[in-house]
Amino acid sequence: MRALRILLIVVVILGGLFVAVDRAAVYFAESEAASKIKSSQGLTGEPSVSIKGFPFLTQVAGSSLDEIEVSVGGITATTEGREVEVTEVKATLRDVEVNSSFSSAVARSADGSALISYADLTKSAPKGATVGYAGPERAAKGQVKVSGPLNDLVEGAGIEVPDAFKGMLTDDFTAYSTVSLEAGDKVRLRAEDLPELPVPGVQDKLKEVVDYDLTIDGMPSTIKLDKVTATEDGLRFSGTGTDVDLAS
Structure with a gap:
C-alpha cells in the first residue's frame, strides 16, 4: 500500500x-x-x-x-x-x-x-444623420434606419435651398438603406423608400448624399468577408x- x-x-x-x-x-x-x-x-x-x-x-x-x-x-x-x-x-x-x-x-x-456598431456607423454617415436599427422586419431585408432633422441634413450636405422654401424643411427625415458588401471590404448603403420632400430637386440631391460607401481598411487577408447582417447591435460581417x- x-x-x-x-x-x-x-x-x-x-x-x-x-x-x-x-x-x-x-x-x-x-x-x-x-x-x-x-x-x-x-x-x-x-x-x-x-x-x-x-x-x-x-x-x-x-x-x-x-x-x-x-x-x-x-x-x-x-x-x-x-x-x-x-x-x-x-x-x-x-x-x-x-x-x-x-x-x-x-x-x-x-x-x-x-462588427461595426450603429454609433460608429453614425460617425461615418452624412452630417446631421443618425444610423440605427430598423427593426426586425427591415433588418431581415438587410436594411438600417437613416434619420435626422431634415434642415440639418440639407445644410450639412451643402444643398442650396431658396430662403422662401427653408421653412418647409422643419420635419424629421427618415429613410431605410439597404446594406451590401462588395469585394470583401466595401460596405455600400443605398437608400430605399425615400420620403417625398416639399422642395423640388432636394430629394434627388439628398439621396446622392445618403447613399455612400464605407471601406474597411487593414483587415487581415486571412479574413474574407462575404456576408453582412443588420443586427440590434450594428452591422455584423x-x-x-x-x-x-x-x-x-
Whole structure:
C-alpha cells in the first residue's frame, strides 16, 4: 500500500509538471503566433491569439493544431475622410498545420467575423444623420434606419435651398438603406423608400448624399468577408476561408 501511495504521488507530481510545461509552451506559441500574424498581415496592433485543445505538446508533435482563435484590434473603416472603428474582429482557424518554429501555419478552414456598431456607423454617415436599427422586419431585408432633422441634413450636405422654401424643411427625415458588401471590404448603403420632400430637386440631391460607401481598411487577408447582417447591435460581417496561410 505504501508503495502504491508513493507511485500515485509521483504520478500526480509528474502530471502537474506536464500540465505546467504544456501551458508554458502554449503561452510561448501564442505569443510567437501573435507577433508573426501582426508582421505578416501589416496590423497596427498585436492580435490576441488563443490556441485551443489539450494537451498542446502532443498537437505540436503531430504538427497540427485543432483550433486557434484570433482577435484583432485597430481595424478602421473610412469614407470621404471620416474614420470609424471596426469592433469584434475575430477569426477561428481549424486544422492548422505548423512547422516546428511556427514560421509557417496553414489553416484548412477558417471563419471570420466583424462588427461595426450603429454609433460608429453614425460617425461615418452624412452630417446631421443618425444610423440605427430598423427593426426586425427591415433588418431581415438587410436594411438600417437613416434619420435626422431634415434642415440639418440639407445644410450639412451643402444643398442650396431658396430662403422662401427653408421653412418647409422643419420635419424629421427618415429613410431605410439597404446594406451590401462588395469585394470583401466595401460596405455600400443605398437608400430605399425615400420620403417625398416639399422642395423640388432636394430629394434627388439628398439621396446622392445618403447613399455612400464605407471601406474597411487593414483587415487581415486571412479574413474574407462575404456576408453582412443588420443586427440590434450594428452591422455584423462574416465569411469563411480554406487553406488560409497565416504567414503571408
